[in-house]
Amino acid sequence: MRAAEEPSEAQQEGEPAITALRELLGDRLSTAPSVRELHGRDESSLPPSPPDAVAFPATTAEVAAIVEICARQATPIIPFGAGSSLEGHVIATRGGVSLDTQLMDSIGRPRVEDLDVTVQAGVRRKTLEQRLGGEGLFFSVDPGADASLGGMAATGASGTTTVRYGTMRENVLDMEVVLADGRVIHTGTRARKSSAGYDLTHLFIGSEGTLGIITELTLRVRAIPEAVSSAVCSFPSVDAAVATAIATVQAGVPIARCELLDATMMRAVNEHSGLDHPEAPTLFLEFHGTPAGVEEEVRYVAELARERGGGDFAWASRTEERNRLWRARHNAYFAALGLRPGCRALSTDVCVPLSELASCIERTFADVERLPFPAPLVGHVADGNFHLLLLIDPDDADERRVAEAFYDRLVESAIRTGGTCTGEHGVGLGKRRRLGDEAGPAIEVMRALKQALDPAGLLNPDKVVTPDGP
Numbered sequence: 456m457r458a459a460e461e462p463s464e465a466q467q468e469g470e471p472a473i474t475a476l477r478e479l480l481g482d483r484l485s486t487a488p489s490v491r492e493l494h495g496r497d498e499s500s501l502p503p504s505p506p507d508a509v510a511f512p513a514t515t516a517e518v519a520a521i522v523e524i525c526a527r528q529a530t531p532i533i534p535f536g537a538g539s540s541l542e543g544h545v546i547a548t549r550g551g552v553s554l555d556t557q558l559m560d561s562i563g564r565p566r567v568e569d570l571d572v573t574v575q576a577g578v579r580r581k582t583l584e585q586r587l588g589g590e591g592l593f594f595s596v597d598p599g600a601d602a603s604l605g606g607m608a609a610t611g612a613s614g615t616t617t618v619r620y621g622t623m624r625e626n627v628l629d630m631e632v633v634l635a636d637g638r639v640i641h642t643g644t645r646a647r648k649s650s651a652g653y654d655l656t657h658l659f660i661g662s663e664g665t666l667g668i669i670t671e672l673t674l675r676v677r678a679i680p681e682a683v684s685s686a687v688c689s690f691p692s693v694d695a696a697v698a699t700a701i702a703t704v705q706a707g708v709p710i711a712r713c714e715l716l717d718a719t720m721m722r723a724v725n726e727h728s729g730l731d732h733p734e735a736p737t738l739f740l741e742f743h744g745t746p747a748g749v750e751e752e753v754r755y756v757a758e759l760a761r762e763r764g765g766g767d768f769a770w771a772s773r774t775e776e777r778n779r780l781w782r783a784r785h786n787a788y789f790a791a792l793g794l795r796p797g798c799r800a801l802s803t804d805v806c807v808p809l810s811e812l813a814s815c816i817e818r819t820f821a822d823v824e825r826l827p828f829p830a831p832l833v834g835h836v837a838d839g840n841f842h843l844l845l846l847i848d849p850d851d852a853d854e855r856r857v858a859e860a861f862y863d864r865l866v867e868s869a870i871r872t873g874g875t876c877t878g879e880h881g882v883g884l885g886k887r888r889r890l891g892d893e894a895g896p897a898i899e900v901m902r903a904l905k906q907a908l909d910p911a912g913l914l915n916p917d918k919v920v921t922p923d924g925p
């Protein structure tokens with residue numbers, strides 16, 4: 456992979472695409488090494504590779520014009536939101552142009568009666584939260600990172616509230632997409648349901664910038680619940696915490712958040728966020744509803760926890776305390792990095808049917824004990840989804856080999872029990888081979904879709920599927 460300090464071959468040759476893009480965008484096209492470098496890496500431990508240039512369009516028309524210029528010159532385009540993805544999604548393996556959506560940041564007036572809002576793709580999650588909060592509304596998908604809505608749709612993101620409100624797949628009604636030849640389409644309508652033809656919205660969600668560029672999204676929003684209560688509860692074992700989460704879901708309790716952190720992760724979070732919770736397996740819980748409904752749910756879940764050896768609930772009822780608690784949970788990734796200064800995290804992301812979760816975690820923990828580096832666990836366990844952060848020395852090839860072999864065993868065990876290699880982070884570069892193992896012959900259908908929509912292979916090349924290999 457290439458470094459950003461040197462002008463790339465494309466720049467040295469005064470590549471026509473870059474000249475034409477400069478004419479279109481002026482100083483909203485950058486070839487500065489620092490800007491290129493920033494756009495050639497994500498949060499993964501995969502080696503970075505910078506694009507030749509970074510374009511900052513502001514409108515759909517400009518995105519279409521960029522795509523047409525790049526198509527004429529056979530220049531790859533890599534859509535870029537906030538760069539918070541974890542599988543090498545934005546790494547410019549073949550150079551080309553990174554299309555950064557940060558200037559596409561306008562938010563339409565929320566339609567309160569319809570409970571929807573239309574936003575440009577570069578709008579960040581936290582900005583939307585602030586804007587909707589003023590109207591008594593919220594958008595439910597919360598991956599923790601301050602990601603862009605376009606990036607969240609492109610990765611099929613989910614997060615801590617998915618158990619109650621669903622993933623991006625359940626919360627996007629329509630998208631405007633620029634195709635590889637510059638045509639602009641809508642994938643749906645504002646209607647809550649539709650039987651009109653193929654479901655293009657769900658095709659583009661999770662397509663990771665490989666089928667088209669999302670320029671605008673219409674999102675489902677919800678009224679902020681009247682009562683919200685958050686609590687943490689520690690357990691004598693991971694098994695007991697997982698059993699409580701599963702019993703809660705199986706009982707049909709509409710819990711809003713149910714997150715597991717193991718003892719190692721709790722130590723990291725306490726240190727990073729200045730908290731003093733017991734260093735034991737812990738569930739972070741949140742309840743939404745009417746005051747009476749929340750009270751009843753809390754009583755029910757507290758009893759389920761007590762029966763499984765859980766301690767008393769430590770409450771965070773005021774907004775400030777709640778925010779502090781969930782900030783600590785969301786910072787778990789960075790807190791974990793603090794356990795081994797200088798390390799990078801290889802984050803696993805399997806998701807299994809609920810009935811298989813306890814045994815999958817048990818098998819995994821037996822395997823973790825043999826690892827030569829820390830591997831704290833954090834999980835959206837009520838969805839059957841958990842992450843181990845394998846804290847490896849990026850310069851130690853042996854550690855990476857051990858981590859990859861461990862990851863293969865974990866994915867194999869998840870797939871064998873009806874699960875998936877990625878619950879929410881997506882495939883990117885890092886999980887292509889694992890997608891092949893999971894999808895079987897369906898990978899050919901994915902390749903056919905890619906070929907139909909991007910025959911020249913210019914949209915985010917080398918991600919998700921390639922024409923002839925994993």
Ligand SMILES: Cc1cc2nc3c(=O)[nH]c(=O)nc-3n(C[C@H](O)[C@H](O)[C@H](O)COP(=O)(O)OP(=O)(O)OC[C@H]3O[C@@H](n4cnc5c(N)ncnc54)[C@H](O)[C@@H]3O)c2cc1C
Pocket residue numbers: 497498533534535536537538539540541544545556576597598599600601602603604605606607608609610611612613614615663664665667668669670785788789879880915918
């Ligand atoms: C600390 C931390 C915690 C995280 N927790 C979660 C979590 O709980 N759940 C979860 O789902 N993810 C999580 N992630 C991963 C990440 O935040 C999500 O994948 C997020 O959706 C990526 O959005 P982004 O704007 O950063 O996209 P980017 O990283 O910029 O891009 C991601 C992919 O989407 C494509 N893309 C971006 N914008 C567009 C567009 N407009 N049109 C077409 N393609 C586009 C890119 O080409 C790339 O393939 C976490 C990441 C971190 C660092």
